[in-house]
Amino acid sequence: MEFYDLYVETAQGEKISMRTYEGKVVLVVNTATGCGFTPQYEVLEQMYEKYHAQGLEIVDVPCNQFYGQAPGSDEEITQFCQLHFNTKFPQMKKSDVNGENAIELFKYLKSKKGFAGFGSGKVAEMMNAMLTEIDSDYKNNAEIKWNFTKFVINRQGDVVARFEPNADMAELEKCVSDLL
Numbered sequence: 001m002e003f004y005d006l007y008v009e010t011a012q013g014e015k016i017s018m019r020t021y022e023g024k025v026v027l028v029v030n031t032a033t034g035c036g037f038t039p040q041y042e043v044l045e046q047m048y049e050k051y052h053a054q055g056l057e058i059v060d061v062p063c064n065q066f067y068g069q070a071p072g073s074d075e076e077i078t079q080f081c082q083l084h085f086n087t088k089f090p091q092m093k094k095s096d097v098n099g100e101n102a103i104e105l106f107k108y109l110k111s112k113k114g115f116a117g118f119g120s121g122k123v124a125e126m127m128n129a130m131l132t133e134i135d136s137d138y139k140n141n142a143e144i145k146w147n148f149t150k151f152v153i154n155r156q157g158d159v160v161a162r163f164e165p166n167a168d169m170a171e172l173e174k175c176v177s178d179l180l
Helices: 040-054 074-085 104-112 122-134 169-179
Strands: 007-009 015-017 025-031 056-062 150-153 159-163
Touching: 007 104, 025 040, 025 104, 025 169, 040 056, 040 074, 040 169, 056 074, 056 104, 104 159, 150 169, 159 169
Parallel strands: 025 056
Antiparallel strands: 007 015, 025 150, 150 159
16 A cells, blocks of 8 residues: 555545645645644645645644544634634545544554654653653554644655654755755
């Protein structure tokens, strides 16, 4: 199986093949509207506007698995993002990214790029402390740790990078722009 063999469901219930994005740089992100990282929508939208014409696509998958921080319906989530962050990139159906009900897209992404840590700094320390309480073995599995984990797929369909929620958004943008 490869990236282009996968599908994701839109908020409207339409199945979209990742083959639709063949030859493009794809950023897949699990999101939530009530998370401390939610302001990243603004940066994601800026990147989309700046690089979409050059071949960037964003696949936004809302997820309510992390302390219920995406409680709304698909329609409510889309309205929130458009109203507060003027998002234009498409949002997919709210889905699980971990566990037995995780969508195939995230199972695949996690199999290609595992968790490599949160780095250093105050937010990293907070994330480490919080996750230690939730899963004492979190450092040793590929599961998504929190909202706004981002995967970058190159034009050939290879998963080339995983950025944790607290990663520097400028580093994410550099990764994307280097691939375009």
